[in-house]
Amino acid sequence: MLDIGFSELLVFGIIALLVLGPDKLPEAARFAAKWYSKFKRAITSVQNDIDRELRLSEFxxxxxxxxxxxxxxxxxxxxxxxELQQQKIAIEQETHAEQLGQQNPFATYYYHKLDTQVPYIYMSKNWLDQQSCIMTTSQIIPIETVTIPKLKVAV
Incomplete structure (x- = not known):
């Protein structure tokens, strides 16, 4: 800390012995050591406080x-x-529209997974199950039962 060598300490001790004398020198040495230790503890305490504050600010x-x-x-x-709530609302609206449109077998439904239009009449139950479509119940109408208007040609 102070860069004092042995020769300098020896000179300081000889001067202290001449000034204080042999009777007061041990008492003065104890007094100096006591204050030096207090000074050292105070400096260490300040360093620890600074380190703690730095760690606290980093934290x-x-x-x-x-x-x-x-x-x-x-x-x-x-x-x-x-986004999920908006999708849920859209699905609920589609479900409601599907419930209204179930009477029409030619209705077109939108499926969430494919994003394509497939006429309801062409869907089979297995295909609907694989695609996990939005419709909860499927009504498959056999093609034979669907009545398609026949064209009459006038000659």
């Missing part, structure tokens, strides 16, 4: 970063929940 920064990440994830989750 606070990490906490803020984690809180920002959590808020971003929460916003993403809310956006996904809103």
């Amino acid at each position: 606070r920064e990490q906490m803020q970063q984690e809180m920002q990440k959590i808020q971003e994830l929460e916003q993403k989750m809310q956006a996904q929940m809103q």
